[in-house]
Amino acid sequence: xxxxxxxxxxxxxxxxxxxxxxxxxxxxxxxxxxxxxxxxxxxxxxxxxxxxxxxxxxxxxxxxxxxxxxxxxxxxxxxxxxxxxxxxxxxxxxxxxxxxxxxxxxxxxxxxxxxxxxxxxxxxxxxxxxxxxxxxxxxxxxxxxxxxxxxxxxxxxxxxxxxxxxxxxxxxxxxxxxxxxxxxxxxxxxxxxxxxxxxxxxxxxxxxxxxxxxxxxxxxxxxxxxxxxxxxxxxxxxxxxxxxxxxxxxxxxxxxxxxxxxxxxxxxxxxxxxxxxxxxxxxxxxxxxxxxxxxxxxxxxxxxxxxxxxxxxxxxxxxxxxxxxxxxxxxxxxxxxxxxxxxxxxxxxxxxxxxxxxxxxxxxxxxxxxxxxxxxxxxxxxxxxxxxxxxxxxxxxxxxxxxxxxxxxxxxxxxxxxxxxxxxxxxxxxxxxxxxxxxxxxxxxxxxxxxxxxxxxxxxxxxxxxxxxxxxxxxxx
Amino acid sequence: xxxxxxxxxxxxxxxxxxxxxxxxxxxxxxxxxxxxxxxxxxxxxxxxxxxxxxxxxxxxxxxxxxxxxxxxxxxxxxxxxxxxxxxxxxxxxxxxxxxx
Numbered sequence: 001x002x003x004x005x006x007x008x009x010x011x012x013x014x015x016x017x018x019x020x021x022x023x024x025x026x027x028x029x030x031x032x033x034x035x036x037x038x039x040x041x042x043x044x045x046x047x048x049x050x051x052x053x054x055x056x057x058x059x060x061x062x063x064x065x066x067x068x069x070x071x072x073x074x075x076x077x078x079x080x081x082x083x084x085x086x087x088x089x090x091x092x093x094x095x096x097x098x099x100x101x102x103x104x105x106x107x108x109x110x111x112x113x114x115x116x117x118x119x120x121x122x123x124x125x126x127x128x129x130x131x132x133x134x135x136x137x138x139x140x141x142x143x144x145x146x147x148x149x150x151x152x153x154x155x156x157x158x159x160x161x162x163x164x165x166x167x168x169x170x171x172x173x174x175x176x177x178x179x180x181x182x183x184x185x186x187x188x189x190x191x192x193x194x195x196x197x198x199x200x201x202x203x204x205x206x207x208x209x210x211x212x213x214x215x216x217x218x219x220x221x222x223x224x225x226x227x228x229x230x231x232x233x234x235x236x237x238x239x240x241x242x243x244x245x246x247x248x249x250x251x252x253x254x255x256x257x258x259x260x261x262x263x264x265x266x267x268x269x270x271x272x273x274x275x276x277x278x279x280x281x282x283x284x285x286x287x288x289x290x291x292x293x294x295x296x297x298x299x300x301x302x303x304x305x306x307x308x309x310x311x312x313x314x315x316x317x318x319x320x321x322x323x324x325x326x327x328x329x330x331x332x333x334x335x336x337x338x339x340x341x342x343x344x345x346x347x348x349x350x351x352x353x354x355x356x357x358x359x360x361x362x363x364x365x366x367x368x369x370x371x372x373x374x375x376x377x378x379x380x381x382x383x384x385x386x387x388x389x390x391x392x393x394x395x396x397x398x399x400x401x402x403x404x405x406x407x408x409x410x411x412x413x414x415x416x417x418x419x420x421x422x423x424x425x426x427x428x429x430x431x432x433x434x435x436x437x438x439x440x441x442x443x444x445x446x447x448x449x450x451x452x453x454x455x456x457x458x459x460x461x462x463x464x465x466x467x468x469x470x471x472x473x474x475x476x477x
Numbered sequence: 478x479x480x481x482x483x484x485x486x487x488x489x490x491x492x493x494x495x496x497x498x499x500x501x502x503x504x505x506x507x508x509x510x511x512x513x514x515x516x517x518x519x520x521x522x523x524x525x526x527x528x529x530x531x532x533x534x535x536x537x538x539x540x541x542x543x544x545x546x547x548x549x550x551x552x553x554x555x556x557x558x559x560x561x562x563x564x565x566x567x568x569x570x571x572x573x574x575x576x577x
C-alpha cells in the first residue's frame with residue numbers, strides 16, 4: 001500500500017526535528033497517497049490540503065529558526081469528523097450539521113497542533129458515532145483498504161481506514177462502545193480506548209457522555225503511545241477530566257511475571273469466529289513464552305454488557321442530541337411554530353440509526369419504563385465494575401478478541417440492527433467500566449483479513465497495557 | 478417484564494423526541510424497538526434490588542471556576558452559524574399559539 005515507505009510517526013517527527021526531512025515533503029507525500037486511493041476508499045469527509053501545507057511550512061520555519069516544533073513535528077494526523085475544528089466543517093457525517101463551522105477547536109486537536117502535528121483530513125464515521133461499519137454515514141460508506149467489498153468497522157471507520165491505507169500515520173477517533181478498537185481490528189491497525197477522563201472530551205461532539213473517550217489510531221504501538229502522550233492530561237474545560245498526572249507509558253515490552261487472564265465471557269462464546277479465538281490463544285501463548293503466566297478468568301456480568309449498553313448509550317444520546325433543534329446551528333426545516341420546526345428539522349436531518357437510538361433512549365427514560373430499563377442497566381454497570389475489580393485482583397491484564405469476526409461484507413448487517421450491535425460485544429464492557437483497552441493486530445482470518453486481539457487493563461492501567469501490546473506486536477504472525 | 482412496545486408507544490415517544498416520523502418509519506420502529514428491547518429482557522430478569530446504580534465511571538465532584546470575566550465565543554462567529562438571526566439574537570418561528 002502507498003504511504004508505508006514514509007516511516008512511523010516517531011521516525012517522521014524525529015527526522016523533521018533534526019532537519020533531515022521537511023514537514024512539507026512529508027505532507028505532500030501523504031496528500032499524494034490520499035489522491036491516489038481516496039476515491040476508492042472514501043475515508044475522508046474533508047481533505048485539509050491547503051491548511052496542512054501551510055502548517056507544514058510553519059513547522060519547517062520553526063525548525064529553521066532552531067526551535068523544536070514538538071513530539072509530532074510534521075506528522076500528519078487524520079481527525080474523526082466529530083472533533084470540532086474552528087472554521088473547518090465538522091459534520092458528524094450527519095445532514096443535520098452539514099455546512100456547520102465550529103467556533104472552537106477540541107482540546108485534543110489543539111494539543112496535536114501545539115506538538116507540531118498536522119491535521120490532514122476530517123474522516124468519515126457512522127452518523128454521530130452510532131454504528132459499527134461506517135455504513136450509517138450520510139456521506140457514503142467507507143471501504144476497508146484490505147478488501148474494498150468489506151466494511152472498515154465503525155464508528156471511527158474513516159480514521160482506521162486512513163491509517164491502514166497510508167493516508168496518515170496517525171489518526172484520532174472516539175470510542176463509546178468500541179468505535180476505535182473494532183475498526184482498528186478490522187483494518188489491521190493499533191487502536192486505543194484510554195481510561196475514561198484521561199483525554200479531554202472538550203470539543204468532541206457528545207454521543208453518550210459517561211462512555212465517550214477520544215483515542216489514537218496508529219500503525220505501531222509506540223506511535224499510538226506518542227499520540228496519546230500528546231493529547232492526554234487535565235483540561236479545565238472538561239469537568240470529567242482526571243486531575244492527576246498521566247501515567248508513564250515506558251518503552252519496554254517485558255512481560256516477565258505478568259499475570260494474563262483470558263476473559264471467558266468475551267472469548268469462549270457463540271458468535272466468535274474460530275480463527276479469532278485461535279488468535280487470542282496464540283497471543284496468550286506468545287506472552288507465556290515471553291515469561292507471563294496465562295489462565296482463564298470469568299467476568300460473569302460481561303454477558304449482560306450489550307443489553308446494558310444499548311439502554312444506557314441511547315438514553316444519554318437522546319438527551320445529548322436534543323440540542324439539534326434547528327435554532328442555533330445546522331439544518332432548519334420550515335414549521336408552523338417552534339415545536340413543528342424542531343420535529344421537522346430533526347426528521348430531515350437525522351438518519352435511520354440516529355432516529356432509532358433517540359427513540360430507544362427516550363423510551364428507556366420515559367415514565368413507567370425508567371426503572372425496568374435505564375435503572376436496571378445502571379445496576380448492571382455496577383456489577384460489571386465489581387466483576388472486573390475481582391478479576392484484576394488476580395490478573396494484571398486481560399485478553400479477549402476485539403471483534404467477533406474479521407471485516408464483514410458491506411450491506412451484510414444493515415437490515416438487522418441487533419446483528420450490527422453484536423459487533424461490539426467484546427468492547428462494550430470496558431466503556432461501561434470506564435477502563436482502558438486497546439486492539440493490536442494479530443494474524444488474519446479465514447478470508448485473509450486482519451484480526452485484532454484486545455488487551456484490557458484497569459483504570460489508568462495504560463503502562464501495563466502498552467507493555468503487553470508491545471510484546472504482542474513483537475510476536476504477531 | 479414490561480409490556481411489548483406498541484404503535485401508540487412509538488407515536489408518544491416520537492412526540493417526546495421531537496421527531497416527525499413517517500408512517501413507514503413508525504411501522505419499522507415499532508418492530509425494531511420491540512426486537513432490541515426483547516434482547517434487553519435478559520437484564521430485566523435479573524434480581525438487582527440490592528445493587529446501587531452507576532451513572533458514571535468516575536466519582537464526580539462539582540467543578541467551580543473563579544468568578545472572573547474571561548473571553549467567550551465570539552458572538553458574530555456564533556450567530557453566523559445560526560439558520561436565522563436578527564438583532565444579535567437567534568430568530569425562531571412563532572413560539573406561542575394564536576390568541577383566543
